[in-house]
Amino acid sequence: MTDSGKLLSRLADRISYLIDIKGESTWGNLDELQRQVQDLHRSLFEIKEAELYKEIDRIEDRVSFLEDRIARRLTPAEVVNIVRSVQRFTLTDILENVYDSYTELGGEGECNIDPAVVVARATISRKVKNRLYSHQVMVIGHEKGRGEEYRNGGCARPWGNDKALRYMLVAETEGIPIHSFIFTPGAYPIEDYPGAAQQIARNIYAMARLKVPIVSFISEGGSGGAEAIGLSDLRLMASRGYYSVISPEGAAAIEGKIREGEKLPRDLVEHCASQLKITASDNLKLGTIDRIVEEPPLGARREDYGFFRRLRYEMVRATDEVVLRTKNFRAFRAYALKRQGEEKVSVPEDFDLVINWNLTELEIERLLELRSKKYRELGKGFFLKKSRGLGQKFRKAKAIASKGYYELRYGLLRLHHRNVQKVIEEVSGEGSVFFKKVAEPVRAAYDFVFPQPRRPAKVIRPDGPDRRSIFAEEWEPYVSPLANEDRTVTCPNASKYGCMDLWVPDLYGELCGVCPNCGHHFPLEYQWYLKNLFDKGSVQEFNNHIASGNPLGFQGFDERLRRDIRRTGRTSSIITFDARVFGIRLVVAMLIGSFRGGTVGTAEGEKFVRACDIARTTRRPFLAYVHTTGGIRIQEGTLGVVQMPKCTIAVREYIESGGLYIVVYDNNSYAGPVASFLGCSLYQFGIRSSRIGFAGPRVIRETTGKNVPPDYHSAKNALKRGHIQGIWDRRDFRKNLYEALTTMGGHNLYYR
Amino acid sequence: MGINLDDLLRHYRSHIFEDYQVKTPHTGVISFEVEEGQAVEGPSGRWLQRPGTLLYILEREKNAKRIYASWKGQVTGIRSELEGHFVEADELVLFIRHRLDREEIIDRILTQMLTILRAPQQARYFLSSDILAGLEKRPEARIAIGPGDEVVIMSLMKRDTPISYRGEPGVLYKVYFRSGDIVEQGSPLLGVCPSDRLQYMQKVIQRIRTDWED
Structure with missing residues (x-):
């Protein structure tokens, strides 16, 4: 009976997971199945065991059939529902099942500067020829489960992203790779110091030249929030994850011009989800991710240990790959690594090789070069190029010539010029001190005998010749076509500061679109x-x-x-x-x-x-x-x-x-x-x-x-x-x- | 203070409305957006960022200015004859009849009757220990306050400054803040009522609370 109780609980979980995915309980009579499971649970000790197991088998068959049916035709909107399900794995599950051990940094659980961002120093290991090799890594990611009430849905506040940045720099100091796990629907959009945008910008700027390998894994990649920790040398993505510029609901509100507070049509949300190309396979085609980590057909859940095994393997392999690209001699190891990726169905127990994740100065330079190259290539080929015929060729030739000229002028010659100038400055500085020592008594005696009248010092403006600051004085100014209307407008601050109405030709002409009373700038x-x-x-x-x-x-x-x-x-x-x-x-x-x-x-x-x-x-x-x-x-x-x-x-x-x-x-x-x-x-x-x-x-x-x-x-x-x-x-x-x-x-x- | 509370109450009973004049801010051609008797709303939102009901549009030099209601109430005395005509600046075009509600009247009476001690600057304020102890012992107690009594402590930049009461002697009637709150400059801290008027006032407020219909 205990087993049947567990079986029923598991069935109930599976049914509620399917309801989460479909977003409705009526599909495939899921609500009816759920009710049947609840009834069986209630009458567990009242019906005969054989009858109970028969009923469980029947419901299980039905649930399996429905699971297969959903998995065969999974829509992008359903993928979003999978990602948002409470049963989906979270970062803590990864830390516990993918890494051997970990210590949370910058707070723990609820006692945290921002519980939505988890940072941990972790150990990940691999087996090679029955010997275990461990690597130290810095794990940075979003946590939306395991304490949902204080995790803020995985939306990092500015100080959460600041925490992530702080530990990225720690990883750089210690020379250990960073594994970032993205589980966020987006950043928490508040402007508290330093502002959500400013903090994300700081993170991306720092990661652009962070001197350690970075591997990221995306499960829920919500735009800017994802990018705050997502810039990496290799990007993995869960096969049932989504990575998007905006939530499908947000896109639907914009596309459908839905007013605030109105309900979003479900069809429109689903349409936007498919238009935005948010799934792993779409992103792989677009080149915005490098590899997909396979999940079970309906997505991995907290107890999918097979998936965690695969993820461990993929994270180690990805880090190996990043490190190996920076090496001079890597032909055989790269070949071995490539072969390892060919085992699609099952993950091997052992790795063929051990790769040291420490990088030399030269390798770090190469790592940064490759990172730059990788990102510079992103999105190329997706914009249009208008043909310009001869002009295009001329422009290209001019660009090459000017590049050569500037390289020569500021590269080679400037460097020598600067060095020589520096030497001359130092020598003349020394010389002037020596000359001053010798000449000072003679000059003092001369000044005493022939005193010179003192002249006021000439003021030299650092900005060179006389210049006028108001551009309108220098040439006939451009006047906005907005000034051609014969009407007046009201300053938005009129009620506050008592601004008079402004005549449009004046406002957009002489006044440059600025209210002369309060200084409000009209666009x-x-x-x-x-x-x-x-x-x-x-x-x-x-x-x-x-x-x-x-x-x-x-x-x-x-x-x-x-x-x-x-x-x-x-x-x-x-x-x-x-x-x-x-x-x-x-x-x-x-x-x-x-x-x-x-x-x-x-x-x-x-x-x-x-x-x-x-x-x-x-x-x-x-x-x-x-x-x-x-x-x-x-x-x-x-x-x-x-x-x-x-x-x-x-x-x-x-x-x-x-x-x-x-x-x-x-x-x-x-x-x-x-x-x-x-x-x-x-x-x-x-x-x-x-x-x-x-x-x-x-x-x-x-x-x-x-x-x-x-x-x-x-x-x-x-x-x-x-x-x-x-x-x-x-x-x-x-x-x-x-x-x-x-x-x-x-x-x-x-x-x- | 020769205010008769009965007169005061009678006054509010006979004047339950306040008429606010709505005048044109400048010249222009007016077109009304409300009708006589229509209910209008004042600005709303925490920062009063949502404007009230649109009253009329005043157009001058092709600039259609939308004028919104600043009070909640009912439109009266609308000068419909001006519709579509040119009007001068400061021309009275309608009234908004605002019905005073129970709390507004009580507030007005309190403001007239009480001596208000206001915050001298934005800071954290605490009730003096005597008053606090008295209130903790018996919250309904009326604590006597005289001129020169230290009633509040202002805490700013790690410095505690006692604030003395300087008004008419009386009893503490209302505390407008919670001890330890940050209060903005000029906001009321305490309301003190002269002892002889206390009973009258309580009676009036009680009657307003029970009899007045909002």
């Missing part, structure tokens, strides 16, 4: 900045042949793209160009709001990376001006998400090579880009009246259940928490930018 089109911010005629666009496409074949998106192209005359939401500000040459990437809300996809990411590389080659400062960005383009799915690490890696390499990277936010800047390649800048500024943050008020309300004050995302609050370094008036943008370039760029303007 202006990006062309205004293009024409008024940079020296006249200095803007030279490049890479405009790279165009946004519809790589996932998202239904209805082609038409929307065409409409935006027609309306704006642009083919992507980013413009990259060379320009000058008071004679200082710089490279600019401008995200514009009029094209798909300034969202970032593969084309935008590629153009940004190329602009970054051009700035690095030509040794120029790099400005990212964000007219507006709504985040990652959801219609490009995870191809969009991977632009976050891709662009951050390019930025980090640019900054490390000595470049000066400045970000200026205007209007609205939210989500992925702010949480990566924009937010990682050391110098960020906001234009007055701009809003900066991770998620908008509606998303915050829906995910956290909390209302946020109306000024939650204001530039002033971003300044208060240290996200930006200053708030600029639009009219002083040009002057402030020049000053920022000369102040932060130092003596040589830029490039150390």
Whole structure:
């Protein structure tokens, strides 16, 4: 009878798991089966044993049949339900079953700075020829189970991600690999210090050049939250996991323009789940993950020990692979490792070889090179390239020639020039001290005999010749077409500060879109900045042949793209160009709001990376001006998400090579880009009246259940928490930018 | 203080409404969005971020300004004859008749009758040990307070400053904060009622609580 009790409990679990997957209890009469199991449980001691087992067998057959049926036609929405089921394995299960031993760091269980993020120093072992070899690793991941009431659903708060970063740096100090496990529906979108976006950006920036192998495993990869610990040398994904730019519900709310509080149509959610290409096989095709770890057909649960055995094997093998790629002599070992991957059905007991996971300095360099290369390749081939005929060839030849020129000028010659200059400076410094000692008594005697009248010292301005700060004085200013209307508008702060109504030709003409009473900045089109911010005629666009496409074949998106192209005359939401500000040459990437809300996809990411590389080659400062960005383009799915690490890696390499990277936010800047390649800048500024943050008020309300004050995302609050370094008036943008370039760029303007 | 509580009560009974004037902020052509007698809502939300009911649109120089209700109540005295016409600035266009509810009236009476001690600056405030002990012993007790008594302790930057009462002598009627709370500058801390009016006032408040219909 005890056995039958256990059997019934197990059956009840299986049925409730199927209900979780289907999202309804009526499918396949699951509710009826559940009721039958409950009845049997209640009358366990009242019916005869034979009859009881017969009934159990009948229900079990039925449940097995239904399981097979679901497994054969598993939809992406059902995969999402599998991942969200309470019966799914969590990080603690992995720590207990995949690793030999572990010690949780930075808190334990509920007593934790953020229980949603678990960090542990763990040991993982392998058997080779009946001998056990152990490796030390740092495990970092999200935990959503085992204390659901305080785990916050695996949504890391900013300080949780900070904890992850802290221990990544510990792993780097100790030279041990990092295994990261992603089980998050997304980051907790609050702007408490330093802000969700800012912390994720810091994590990605650090991981871009972290000097240890990183292997990640994705079970539930929710956009920015996943990227906060997800940048890695090799990405594994559970076969029944999902990795997505946005939750299917979030996408449905946007696609269906569903108002807040209204119920989402189930069909629409399912449609979005399939359009977003979130499953493991889809992601493997897109190249956003490297390998799939097979799970049982309906996903692994807490007691699936066979899966944990496979996961252990895959984590060890993946780390081996990452380490081996950095070695000089690896042919045989790589071959052996490759062969090991061929056992698809069962996992071997023993490994064929032992690989030491310690890396030498040279190998670390190679590791970082490979990481950079891997991410730079992501998303390539998914954007469109417009043919430019002869012009294209000319541009390419020019790029090669200029690259050669700058390599020679700033690479070889500059290095020697600097060394010689340094020696001359030191020698002349020594000489002047020696000469001063000898000449001082003679000069003193001379001054005593022939006193010289003292002259006031001449003031030399560090910024060179006289320059005027207001651009309008220098050339005929560009006037926004908004100024052509004969009407007035009301300042949004009128009730607070008593601002008078503004006549539109004045407001958008002479007043540059700024309320003269309270200083509120009305939005202006990006062309205004293009024409008024940079020296006249200095803007030279490049890479405009790279165009946004519809790589996932998202239904209805082609038409929307065409409409935006027609309306704006642009083919992507980013413009990259060379320009000058008071004679200082710089490279600019401008995200514009009029094209798909300034969202970032593969084309935008590629153009940004190329602009970054051009700035690095030509040794120029790099400005990212964000007219507006709504985040990652959801219609490009995870191809969009991977632009976050891709662009951050390019930025980090640019900054490390000595470049000066400045970000200026205007209007609205939210989500992925702010949480990566924009937010990682050391110098960020906001234009007055701009809003900066991770998620908008509606998303915050829906995910956290909390209302946020109306000024939650204001530039002033971003300044208060240290996200930006200053708030600029639009009219002083040009002057402030020049000053920022000369102040932060130092003596040589830029490039150390 | 020559306030007769009966008169006060009679006054509120006869004036259960307060009429708020709604005037045009500037010139323009007006088009009403409400009708006579219509119920309107004031701003809502924790930060009053959700505007109240749209009352009228005032258009000047092709700028259609939407004017919302600042109080909850009923629209009265709407000047429908102005619909679609040009109006001057500061022109009275309608009233919002706001019905005072029970708590609002009690608050008003208390504000008139009590001597309020307000927080001199934003800090953490504690009741003095005497008052606290008295209240703990008998919460319903009326503790006598005279000028110069140290009634509250302000704790700011690790420094405790006793705050003395400077008003009319009386009994402690209401404590507006919990001991140990952070209170903003200017917010009420204590309400002290002169002993001779205490009974009257309690009676009036009791009657308002039982008789007044919201």
